[in-house]
Every structure is written in structure tokens, then in C-alpha cells.
Amino acid sequence: MQPFYLTCKPRKKPMPPLDRRTFLKSATLAAAGTNTILLGAATLEQAPAPTAANDRINLALIGAGGQGQGDTRTAITVPGVKLVAVADCYDGRLAHAKELWGGPSGNEITTTRDYKELLTRKDIDAVLIATPDHWHRQVAIDCMKAGKDVYLEKPMIHIYDDGPAIIETARTTNRILQVGSQRVSSIVYAKAKELLAAGAIGKLNMIAARWDRNSSIGAWNYTVPLDASPETCDWPRFLGNAPKISFNAERFFQWRKWKDYGSGVAGDLFVHLFSGTHFITGSEGPTRAMATGATRFWNDGRDVPDVLLGLFDYPEGFNLSLRVNFVNGGEESEGFLFTGSEGTMEIAGTTLTVSRTPREKEPGYTVSTFTNDMQKRFLTQYRAKYPAPDPVQDAVGTTQKYAAPRGYSDSYDHFQNFFNSVRTRKQPVEDATFGFRAAGAALLSNLSLEKNAIVHWNPKTMKLA
Ligand SMILES: NC(=O)c1ccc[n+]([C@@H]2O[C@H](COP(=O)([O-])OP(=O)(O)OC[C@H]3O[C@@H](n4cnc5c(N)ncnc54)[C@H](O)[C@@H]3O)[C@@H](O)[C@H]2O)c1
Numbered sequence: 425m426q427p428f429y430l431t432c433k434p435r436k437k438p439m440p441p442l443d444r445r446t447f448l449k450s451a452t453l454a455a456a457g458t459n460t461i462l463l464g465a466a467t468l469e470q471a472p473a474p475t476a477a478n479d480r481i482n483l484a485l486i487g488a489g490g491q492g493q494g495d496t497r498t499a500i501t502v503p504g505v506k507l508v509a510v511a512d513c514y515d516g517r518l519a520h521a522k523e524l525w526g527g528p529s530g531n532e533i534t535t536t537r538d539y540k541e542l543l544t545r546k547d548i549d550a551v552l553i554a555t556p557d558h559w560h561r562q563v564a565i566d567c568m569k570a571g572k573d574v575y576l577e578k579p580m581i582h583i584y585d586d587g588p589a590i591i592e593t594a595r596t597t598n599r600i601l602q603v604g605s606q607r608v609s610s611i612v613y614a615k616a617k618e619l620l621a622a623g624a625i626g627k628l629n630m631i632a633a634r635w636d637r638n639s640s641i642g643a644w645n646y647t648v649p650l651d652a653s654p655e656t657c658d659w660p661r662f663l664g665n666a667p668k669i670s671f672n673a674e675r676f677f678q679w680r681k682w683k684d685y686g687s688g689v690a691g692d693l694f695v696h697l698f699s700g701t702h703f704i705t706g707s708e709g710p711t712r713a714m715a716t717g718a719t720r721f722w723n724d725g726r727d728v729p730d731v732l733l734g735l736f737d738y739p740e741g742f743n744l745s746l747r748v749n750f751v752n753g754g755e756e757s758e759g760f761l762f763t764g765s766e767g768t769m770e771i772a773g774t775t776l777t778v779s780r781t782p783r784e785k786e787p788g789y790t791v792s793t794f795t796n797d798m799q800k801r802f803l804t805q806y807r808a809k810y811p812a813p814d815p816v817q818d819a820v821g822t823t824q825k826y827a828a829p830r831g832y833s834d835s836y837d838h839f840q841n842f843f844n845s846v847r848t849r850k851q852p853v854e855d856a857t858f859g860f861r862a863a864g865a866a867l868l869s870n871l872s873l874e875k876n877a878i879v880h881w882n883p884k885t886m887k888l889a
Pocket of ligand 1: 514
């Protein structure tokens with residue numbers, strides 16, 4: 425069965441700019457009927473369908489762990505896309521890739537420990553890279569130089585030097601590169617962007633975003649398979665340029681816990697929040713950052729914090745505060761609160777709630793401590809200047825909720841956007857520059873924590889200042 429959102433009619437006309445009357449009207453309509461406006465899958469409007477058999481995109485997966493397998497499941501549901509090869513350095517994942525996608529014979533895909541074997545294959549058009557962070561740069565550059573378009577999982581970089589190298593290679597090889605913060609393609613985020621630009625909450629002054637968890641898996645203690653050994657895991661290939669140490673199954677399967685392979689909660693989760701912030705506000709990034717945090721609970725040998733808070737100044741005149749807490753004592757929760765001069769906009773999962781409280785039209789008064797005569801005289805003058813509000817006409821405070829249809833997948837839309845770019849040769853929104861601006865901003869938190877200082881970044885030139 426088709427996912428529900430695929431059956432939604434795409435919106436034909438752009439939304440009119442949201443003035444107060446429009447907002448109130450739509451809020452009233454919503455109140456009269458359904459309270460929540462269902463969003464349509466806008467990207468379907470732009471999706472050029474594959475036209476011929478030779479229009480098929482052959483995809484290879486490099487890094488077939490949790491995200492690589494999940495991404496692939498989604499990617500191959502986009503019409504005209506076929507998985508043909510998988511590279512990974514744990515044999516169990518190669519074997520499972522054959523179980524999942526190899527067909528009855530197991531041979532409908534090829535598998536290898538060495539991703540470089542895939543580079544010479546002319547039949548591979550695009551690669552999906554979902555290795556640990558410390559391999560992103562090398563694999564992405566090798567693939568682009570071999571003529572492949574690249575879907576590169578977030579964070580785009582592991583260290584700052586990776587950014588310019590990846591951007592430059594995408595430019596010189598003329599390859600498509602899309603980074604994997606899928607929310608950038610979400611219809612919920614697109615609506616938030618549209619409403620913010622239309623002035624739904626007035627002038628933006630603050631964004632608070634969080635991603636909290638309270639479980640062992642949430643804190644990256646992924647299961648180590650029973651057969652983990654130097655025979656089944658290609659340890660030297662996993663290490664790459666990381667410091668050479670002897671085989672350690674925990675590091676192989678729970679790599680996020682160490683800086684040598686991952687970038688902590690900043691690179692893992694802040695980066696999604698930055699991608700969302702930059703997409704919705706149109707900003708290129710912060711100029712100044714400070715962070716604090718520590719390992720509060722998961723004292724399991726990791727060298728990255730499990731609680732991290734960051735504060736960021738944006739040149740557009742708003743502040744961003746971010747929090748990741750792996751010890752939150754409750755359910756996993758992720759979301760944004762945008763605060764403006766006339767209201768707030770909240771994203772929670774696949775819903776968006778806009779609450780408007782436009783500024784009062786009169787300044788108000790504090791006269792009760794004055795003499796009765798003074799109070800009377802003051803109020804007469806005041807009401808002459810500011811007539812008493814009409815309780816119906818001047819009612820302030822409206823709330824409007826928007827939601828993605830049940831079963832909506834921003835990952836599907838993100839892959840659809842990537843494959844559209846592969847076909848049209850038009851760079852996607854979340855290209856290498858966008859990816860560096862999001863990851864570069866995220867890694868400021870690690871830098872600030874490390875230096876115990878405020879750190880500076882030029883979001884235009886993408887350089888530490
Ligand atoms: N977009 C998202 O929401 C999202 C969610 C989770 C993870 N991710 C990203 O996806 C990437 C992978 O994360 P994961 O959770 O799937 O990790 P994982 O450990 O489950 O999978 C990583 C896989 O890469 C393989 N690998 C390591 N080095 C390799 C190499 N040189 N060549 C080929 N394969 C290699 C490992 O064997 C492993 O199977 C990370 O960059 C992570 O940040 C993104």
C-alpha cells in the first residue's frame with residue numbers, strides 16, 4: 425500500500441502571505457472544523473519521474489550499519505532506484521545485506537569489505553555513505569573523484585579541515601552531494617520556514633532546541649554481535665586514519681563514544697538542530713558560541729559528554745540555545761521553540777504549532793498607588809488617546825496547528841530530493857556548503873568545551889575566527 429502522504433494532493437497555489445487577518449481566518453476555520461491543518465507533500469510537485477529504463481539510478485551503500493540499512497530501505501522505495509552493491513567492514517553486515525537485498529540467489533547485489541572496489545564500476549551512479557564520521561571525508565572524496573554522486577550522512581565533517589576539502593571536490597568534479605539531515609526536506613520544516621518569513625511570529629529573537637534521551641541505546645551502547653573478532657571485523661579498515669590500537673569490539677560497534685571516530689552529541693545531534701535552524705531561518709550560521717557539559721551518568725569509558733548545552737549568537741539578531749541530555753529521566757524528546765516579538769512557533773515531531781499574541785496596541789498604566797483624583801484624571805487622558813479595546817474585534821491570542829499526514833517520512837522526501845538532483849544536475853538545498861555550515865557550527869560546542877572559552881566563527885567564509 426502506498427504511504428498515506430503519497431496519496432495527498434500536492435498544493436497547487438502558493439500560500440498567500442500571512443497577515444493577521446489571514447491568520448485569524450485560518451485559525452477560525454480550523455476551530456470551526458478540524459483543529460489541525462494537514463500539510464501536503466509539496467515535493468511531489470517537483471519530482472520528475474524516471475522516464476526510461478536507462479534512467480534508473482544504481483546505488484551502492486558504503487557503511488551498512490543501523491543508518492546505512494535504514495537509509496537504503498527508504499532510498500530504494502523511490503521510483504527508479506536500485507541497490508547494486510554494499511561495502512562494509514563487518515562481515516555480518518555484508519551477509520545481512522545479502523539477506524535483505526540479494527534476492528533468492530543472494531547475488532543480486534555484490535558485497536565487499538573494501539569500498540574502493542566499487543569506485544571503478546561504471547554501472548554505479550550514486551553512493552550512500554553511512555560510515556562513522558572519521559571516514560566521511562575520505563570516502564566522499566574518493567567517490568566523487570570516481571564520478572559518483574554522493575548522499576553523505578551527517579555530520580558532513582569530523583574535523584574542520586574536512587569541510588573545504590569536500591566542498592572543493594564537489595565543485596571540481598561537478599558531482600551532486602547531499603548531506604543526510606533529512607529534516608531539511610521535511611514538509612513540517614518547509615511550513616515553519618514559510619510562516620516565519622510571512623511574519624507569523626513577528627521578529628525572531630530566540631530559538632531553543634533540544635534532543636533528550638534516557639536509554640542505553642539512546643546513549644549509543646549499541647549491541648556488539650557475538651562473533652565480533654579481528655576475523656569478522658576489518659579493524660585496520662575501520663580505523664583508517666584514527667590512532668592505531670589493537671582490536672576493540674566496543675570501539676568498532678559503539679564508535680560514537682570516542683572522539684577518534686565520532687564528534688560527540690554535537691556532531692551527532694546538534695547538527696540536526698543546526699540544519700533545521702539554518703533551513704527555517706535562512707541563516708548561514710552563528711558568529712559566536714559557548715558550551716558547557718560533562719559526562720554525568722554514562723561513565724562507561726566514553727570521552728565525549730552525555731550532557732551538552734550550547735549558546736550561539738546569530739548575526740540576524742537572534743540567539744540559539746541547544747541542549748542534548750542523555751540523562752533526562754523521561755521519554756526521548758526532540759523539538760524547537762521559535763520565539764518572536766508576536767508569538768511562538770513550536771516543532772514537536774511532525775507537528776508545528778504557531779501561537780500568536782500580537783503586541784498590545786496601548787502601553788498600559790500603573791496608577792493604583794496614586795491619589796483617586798490623579799487616577800481619574802490620568803485615565804480620562806489615557807482613554808482619550810487609547811480608546812477602550814473592543815472585546816471581540818481586538819481579541820488577541822490565536823493558536824494554529826499543522827501536522828504532516830500519518831506515516832509521513834521526511835527521509836523519503838530527502839532521498840527523493842537527492843535523486844531529483846542526480847537526474848536534473850541541480851545541487852540540492854543541503855549541499856556540501858550547507859552541510860559544512862551546519863556541522864561547522866555544531867563542532868563549535870566541542871571547541872568551546874575543550875578551550876573553556878567563547879569561540880568565534882565566520883559563517884560566510886566558514887572559518888574559525
Ligand atoms: N540522519 C540521521 O538521522 C542519522 C541517524 C543515525 C546515524 N546517522 C549517521 O550515519 C553514520 C553511521 O551511523 P550508524 O549509526 O549507522 O553507525 P553503525 O556503527 O551502525 O554503522 C556504521 C557502519 O560503517 C561500517 N564501516 C566503518 N568503517 C568503514 C569503512 N572504512 N568502509 C566501509 N564501512 C565502514 C561499520 O562496519 C558499520 O557497519 C554516522 O555518520 C551517523 O552520524 C545519521
